Structure formats: C-alpha cells, structure tokens
Amino acid sequence: MSEVARYTRRMVLGTGLAMAATVALGAGLGGVAFAADTVKLGVSIPAATHGFTGGIVWWANQAKAELEKAHPNLKITVKTASGAPEQANQLQDLVTVTKIDSLVIFPFESAALTQPVLQAKKKNVYVTVVDRGLTDPSAQDAYIAGDNTAFGRIPAEYIAKKYNGKANIVALRGIPTTLDNERWEAFTGVLKQYPDIKILDGKYANWNRDDAFKVTQDFLTRFKDIDVVWAADDDMAFGVLKAIEQAKRTDIKEVFGGAGSKTMVKTILDGSNPLIHADVSYSPKFIYDAIKMTAEARLKGDKLPATYIIPSSLITKENAKEFYFPDSPY
C-alpha cells in the first residue's frame, strides 16, 4: 500500500516538475524572441588580483546595484573566477543552477573558454563577450572591448606632436600577450613615420610597479639622454617616477602611463607632478558599459551591434574631470 502511495506521489511530483520545466523553457524561448518580462543576467569576470581587475570587479558590482534598482525585473548575478577552469565551471553553474538568459563574460583566455561559452549559447543564452575575443566568433552575440590599438597610437601621436617629431623614448611593456603586442605595434607603427624619434629600447616590466622600478633604473644607467618614458600602464608609471626621482635625472621631460587610473587622473587634474601631463583612457568601466548595454537591450528585446569598440581617448588637464571616479578602487 505504502509502496504504491510513494510511487504515485513521485509520479505526481515528476509530472509537476516536467510541466514547470516546460513552462520555464517556453518563457526562456519567449525571452529570445520578444521583450522579456524578466531578465536573468549572469556576469563572469576575473577575480581582483591586481589594480585593473580590481576595477573590473568594482564596476561590475556598481552596474548590478544601479541597474537592479532601475529595473525591478532584472536580476544580475556576478561571479569572479581566478582561472580559466574555474570560470568554465562557474559558467555551467550560471546556466544550469541560476538559469540565466543573458551573459556578460570577460574571458580569462580566449581559446579555453570558447567551448564553454558556445555550450551556454546553445542553451539560448544571449552572450556578450568583453575585452578578449573568443577564437570562434559564432559563440558570441556581441563583442565589446577597449581599443588596444588606440592605447598605443594615442600616446605615440601625442609625443610626436608635442616634441615636434624629435625625441628619445624608452618604453616599458606589460606581459608577453597579444594585447601587449597590439599596443606595442600601434605605438611603434606611428613613430616609424618620424625619423628623428628614437625608441631606444622596450623591456617587459609585467604591469608591475616593482619590475618597472628596476627596469627604469637600468634604462637610466644605460641611456644618458632620455626625453620621454612610455610606461604603457599607470601602475608601471608609478615605479618609473620613483626610479627617476631616485636618480635625480633632469633630462626626462615626460612619463606617459596608460589606462587612466584614479591616482593618475588626479595627478593630471591637479598638475601635481611635472613629469605627468597626459594619459590615455582604457578604463575597467567598460565592464559597466557592457553590462548596462546588454541588460537594457535584453529588457527591450533588442540586439546589440556585433562589435562595439569603446573608444580610448587622450586625457589631459582640460578633460581629466570626466575620467575621475574617486570611489573606484582603480
């Protein structure tokens, strides 16, 4: 008797679950085609391990707070991962447990995450990829990124113009990656047109203050006449400035960082360091823009343009105010 009862109960429960799943699936499919009643947006980003990723995490949470307040039918789940395998696992959880219908992902590595993202997309999740493109573009619905070419081009054009096509430059590079190569090629590409501008050397300092300090010390020992140091990152610029200060060198006229960190923008705004005059923006805020654009488009049932490059701009004393976010950790 009790066996039968239990069996019946299980049948009822099972049928109920199946029906619920069908309804949910229907709603999910509906969400793809029409304006959705509710949007469940998953955000998958790297954990805060250095200044820039710290900024990414902060801006992602900022977007969650603002957007959820503005749209009660929007639910954003932010997950941070400290490596590609962990990110792939989180992606599975977001799809199967949290049941997201839209995804904004900043992939750790392009190749390793292409398959996991493709699996999510096959389950009708709308995918926006940020910063690092996937190896198979069909796995993404939209691609939003900062402009790495401009990151190298803008300082090069600025230096060429300001120093009338004549300067000795030493450069720091980040970590050997395609991203770093893009910036470096854009930088050297512009300066090739100016025969009197010499790039004395470029060495890797790993986007790290301490390494930048050491590399700059050695550059200063090696080259007696330097006009500009392209530090290529605001964190590295910090180490560069300390090394120049220690060596008491007066030949260097300018240090150009990159990314537009809070402290650097403030320095430009206040004019508090005679070696710092300008910077190029490459703000972690693009994750905020990506989340906002995706959420708003999904709520309306719109699609995003396939590729959207967030422009980098030159930051000078005149416009620095627009790039200053005192609350952001970066």
Next chain:
Amino acid sequence: MPSGPTSAPTPATEAGAVSARKAGRRFDPHRFGPVVGLVLLLIVGTALNPDFATWDNMMNVLTRTAFIGIISIGMCFVIISGGIDLSVGSMAALIAGGMILLMNALAGSVGSPVVVVALGMLFALLLGGGFGLAHGYLITRGRIEPFIVTLGTLGIFRAVLTWLADGGAITLDNDLSDAYGPVYYGSLLGIPVPVWVFLAVSVAGAVLLNRTAFGRYVQAIGSNEQVARFAAVDVDRVKLLTYGLLGVCVGIATVLYVPRLGSASPTTGLLWELEAIAAVIVGGTSFKGGEGRIAGTVIGAVLLSVISNILNLTSIISVYLNAAVQGCVIIAVAFLQRRRP
C-alpha cells in the same frame, strides 16, 4: 653483533674520515662555484656595457638585492633544518599592506611622522615573527608538512592583502612617505641603507649558523632529525625558531621595501619565494638540508639580480628569451658548485 675488539677502532677511523673530509672541503674548488659564476658574470657585464661597472649601477643592484637577500638568509636556516617556506612573498606583501594601513591610521593621532614610521617598522617585525612562529607551530605541533602549511598560507596571506586593498593598491600617506623615504633611498658613507642592513643581517646569520649552539642544532636536525632527537636536541623548539627567524627576516625586508614605492598591491612580492629558495640553493646549500652557507646564499642572491641587470643593460637577446638566459645561468652555476658523489 660486533664484539668489543672490532668496534674499538671505529671512533678513531671515523674521526680520521671527518678530518680528511674537512681538509678536502677546504680546498674544494666546487665550493667557490657561485663566486666563480658571479665573477664571470661581472666580466661579461662589463664587456657588454661599460656602464655596468659603475658605482651607481653596483649600488642599484645591491640595493634591490637586499630584500631577497635578507629573506634568503632566513630561508637558508629553514632549508638547512630540512624545511621549506613557500609563503615568504605573500607574507611580505601582507606585512607591507598591514604596516601601511597601521601607519596611515596612526598618522591622525600621533603627531610626529618619525614616531609613526618607527611604530610601523616595529609592527612589521612583530607581524613577521608572529607569522613565522605560527608556521613553526603548525609544522612541529600540528605535524603538517612544511610544504603544505606554507602553501596554504601563501594563498591566505595574498588573498587577505588583496581583500584589504580591494584589488587595488594600499598607498602610504605623502607626509609619512617623505619621513620614511630615507630608509630605502638614504645612504651612509656612500652606501645605501638597505645594503648596510643586508650586510648586518648576513654577518649575524653567519655567526648564528657557524658559531652558536643553535646553528649546530639546525645543521644536526637537517642531517638527521632522529639522531638529533636522541642527542637531546629540542628539535621542535629549534624548528619553531628557524621559522620565526625567517619571519623576522621577511619583516626586515618589508621594512626596507615599503619606502621604495610607498605602496603594497596584490603583485607585491610575487615569486619572491622562488627567488629566495633559488638564491639559497645556487649558493651551495643542500636542498635536503644538513649543510649550508650564508656567504654562498648572499652571493647567490646577488648573482640572480645581476643576471636581470645585465639583460636590461643590453639588447642583444630578444626580450622574449630573458627568462631562458636566467634559467641557463642558474643551472650552470649550480653545476659549478655541485657536490662530489
């Protein structure tokens, strides 16, 4: 079981063997492997770029070696005792972050920046010693392998710093930075302060290892822990102290590091543990424990920073291959100082 007469000559033979080995070691060319390696590197460096041999460059290199060098001295004791500490880089980062936060907080209530900095330095040394003793305690009383304990704290220390820094950087207030600056940038008789500290720690380490009972116990434990225990050495206490000592060394290194950039970030001290361990081993200390040299460790640490200095001063090798050059030199020097079978 050997009878009385056969066992009688044994002590004499053993003593003879020991003295022979000692005499042999005194003239062992392998012992000078790291020195030979360093001298060769200095010659190569000077030939490639005459600026290499300038006083300023030498001081630059020695000053930046000071952090790793001081940590290596402490690491030398731990490795000789048969242990290991993988957490030193993360520990340095957390101490740096902690002392900056403390100093910034004190700056409001304590008037004199010098007093604030002195309190910060004291805090760094205590924190380092405390972390080290905690390692020692977990290893000796908790009976957990040092590799595991310090691998665990490697993650813990760095994660706590990242959390304190909110993923960004913890920066020392400007006034304090000015008061603290001379500890890194100042010099005495033309030699930068960190180099003096490095020298003092090295001499103290050498005396402690070679001229005190503690040093002998450390070596005894490393060569055979059981025998040391039977010889009534308080093995647990000695081990505990070696980790505490290393913690204090990390504290000293951090005290010198913080005024350089006046900030701590999640990349602070990244991979210092490997550099420190490499300096110790390249300097001729046995990875299995039991035997080691402070002078060799100092030379090992200097050698490692000279390699990257030379690479920065030249551009004959593609920057992509820098790490490969470093690897080749490390292996070559280790080969020069290899032990006879």
